[in-house]
Amino acid sequence: MTSDRLQHFHGRLALPLIAAPMFLVSGVELMVAACRNGVIGSFPTANCRSTEQLDEWLTDIEARLRWHEDQTGRKAAPLCPNLIVHRSNARLEQDLAVLLHHRPEIVITSVGSPTTVLKPLHDVGALVLADVASIRHAERAAEAGADGLVLLTAGAGGQTGWLNPFAFVRAVRAFYDGIVVLAGGISDGHALRAAEVLGCDLGYMGTKFIATRESMADERHKQMLVDGSADDILLTTAFTGLQTSMLKPSILAAGLDPDDLPARGAIDVGKDIDVNARESRPERWRDIWSGGHSISGVTEVMEANDLVARTVAEYREAGGRLSP
Template structure:
């Protein structure tokens, strides 16, 4: 397949078959550009930028930084990968798409809906389109729509998550799709990344561990909470988004909410305050109540992005040796 050849060309520029996952209100210029400069695909949601003009500015700044790195090292850097929210509720979709078409990114991830409306213009601009899917039926539809690759959102991913076991999901999709597969959910180190390849994946997301890096724009309290938490502290709930979402239970408690008695599905709406009893302002999802995935158990410190990637490279290499490195 043509897209496999193209992906193989990109893979030659990577130190790891890894994407620093696009994370709402977490992935910024520093995290993305540093990841790319260190051989990992740097992704970010376009809605992290307040306006399409700001998105244009972000891309120009990231491109300039990476050009300087490439010139200084004489080596190609990893690609930057914008993430388009294609759901009809995203009023900026067409404007953000227009910005991407001007910048001609090598990779684009689509989320929360069918990629069909954006595939042709992105292909015309030379982009590989990876569609974020959470079920086998969604995967089938994305392939029918012309997606080049699939991001399989599996149980344990941070934020809005899938429910399928990653082993079952990947093998089911591999039965009808030979193109690029990206595993999203539970990748906490290089050993897990190596296992994802054995399972049949071309790439994987790492999200939660990148939240707790110095370059992340996440709140410092958020980063510290990740260090202090484990997978046992991840709460799966539909209260904040209307969809199953992995949230940090300690942040729910800190917000004055009872994790065992959360409101009905989607009752805590974005951009609104919740009154419980007295008229006190209630925290908002994402900004005050934080998400994380099962990989939280692997977060033990707050390193630089470069240090995290170097550590993961070492784990990945050792895991590929005959004796393995899973202990």
């Protein structure tokens, strides 16, 4: 199932899949559920209110996964914290110290070069996967020594890239033989199998994990995904200054017109929103929600183990179609 680059995880993965790290969505319950079911669980360290809480989360998750392994005799899939390495992250040094203490098997770096954290993470045995949104970003991360690249392609939820996934993967594979992860548009096992055929080692699944019982997402966010389709996704720079895939219905509910948003990064949520449109002023990300093109594959809110089981069945079915 997995390539030679991931053989040390042999027998631990039910799928070559990462439950994508999602701001204000990925938490302890989702991580435990994903890893127990053979999916790499990833969460942004920024989801923790403090470095102390990050330590508590990791301790709790690790203990629960050890208990699961003791009960079942099966080792869980790896846990994979996601660290923002941009200079704007005031907690970078402190969060990194916590990760080094817990010695995660995999770490994903986002919003910048992984250069400053590569050596200390490698020293504790972690694989480092770097988020990249362009060919040049991929080249730089490869040159820095990243063990893998997460290709943010058109259709990924939240802050994303713009490149076609077919073109992006093949361009990267022309110069890089490390781990490649496809982020964007993977809504089922068929798409995951296609990513492998394309040359990827792993895929990201984010939007469908938002709509699980274990995710920390607002219940209205989950239902909006169930009710929506890819036509409800808007790519805009208005909220973060970066290309971001957002849900149009949540923008409308906040009193904004998705077809007439302010310029790049101009929205100051709480000032630019009609306060009469809601009982309380919405906050960026808490009331204006993201989603990816794979929203069209979200048909119900379900438990994470059921989502994984369904994806495994789809993945196997797709594999059968590839057989001679």
